[in-house]
Amino acid sequence: MMVDAALAYARHGIPVLPVHSPAPGGSCSCGRARCDRPGKHPRLRHGLTEASVDPERIERWWGRWPEANIGLHTGVTMDVADVDSLQGRHALRHLLGGELPAGPQVRSGGGGWHFWFRPAGFGNRVHLLPGVDWRGQGGYVIAPPSRHASGARYRWVVRPDVEQPAAPAPLRELIAGPTPPTQSTLCVAHPDRYAAAALEAATHRVAYAAVGTRNDTLNRAAFALGRLVRAGLLDAATVTRELRAAGAWAGLGRAETTRTIRSGLDAGWRAGHRPGSLGVIAGLPQDSQCDR
Ligand SMILES: [Zn+2]
Incomplete structure (x- = not known):
């Protein structure tokens, strides 16, 4: 029974909230024809702010919606x-x-995983890493035995009766630190989808390049993006910033990264055949309209 699981979480001090449940055919109990988050958004009007550990409330909620998925407020005990x-x-x-x-x-019903930690003291962070979001203060996760839109239930891989580890230092630094190279930080001079996708793909290639191929990968990425800068589809300051972050992420030294980006961008710029609308390449990095 969902209510029993919800009550058990609450007994452990985790505020719970009823969440919509997926309906047959990939739809959602919210009834919207095109719900974009089937089985994942709160039942309650005020959502997360109403999450509670009060058993009476919880019994009332699940009495009303017995199949409601279980949302757990993060940032409180985990x-x-x-x-x-x-x-x-x-x-x-x-x-x-x-x-x-x-x-x-937790193995999520959608083929993902949830790793629980002691609260790190931060809020949510989307795209902490490619494919990884952080749910902290002000966030929630769907918990076992909720059902995913795929039909599969969320289930425990390692049950929560083991000790929650503290978030390791590299993870904490990432949560607390500047935004890693992801689409969330993209700021293109012209919001062209192709260029944005190219920038994201290139930064990911650099960020996860194997040792021994990192500098070459960075150089190729800078070259390819330099052509897009020349074409006026990306601005050089954004490309430089994203590639620097990716290089740092890959473990490359700062000076080497800067040098490689500059030479790769310059070469890509020269190879670009269309006249650029931006003349910023010579003095990398420069202000861009993206920087505040
Ligand atoms: Zn819905």
Whole structure:
């Protein structure tokens, strides 16, 4: 019974909230024809702010919606690394020196994983790593035995009766630090989808390049993006900033990264055949309209 699970979480001090449940055919109990988050958004009007550990309330909610999925308020007794893909799992493992976190672990019904940690003291962070979001203060996760739109239930891989680890230092630094190279930081001079996708793909290639190929990967990425700068589709300052972050992420030294980006961009710029609308390449990096 969903209500029993919800009550058990509440007894452990985790505020719970009723969440819509997926309906047959991939739809959602909210009834919207095109719900974009079937089975994942709160039942309650005020959403997360109404999350509660009060058993009476919880029984009332699940009395009304017995199949409601269970949302757990993060940032109170636990934070969660929300991993939505194998790529995300690899990225997290890579960040943590080859080890996955040893604490409670959920297999999400959608093929992802939730790794639980003691609260790190931060809010949510989307795209912490490619395929990894952080759910902290002000966030929530869907908990077992909720049902995913795929039909599969969320289930425990490692039950929450083991100790929750603290978020390891590299993870904490990432949560607290500047935004890593992802689409969320993209700021293109012209919001052209192709250029944005190219920038994202290139930064990911650099960020996850194998040791021994990192500098070459960075150089190729800078070259390819330099052509897009020349074509006026990206601005050089944004490309430089994103590639620097990716290079740092890959473990390249700052001076080497800067040098490689500059030469790669210059070469790409020269190879570009269309006249550029931006003349900023010579003095990398310069102000861009994206910088505040
Ligand atoms: Zn819905």
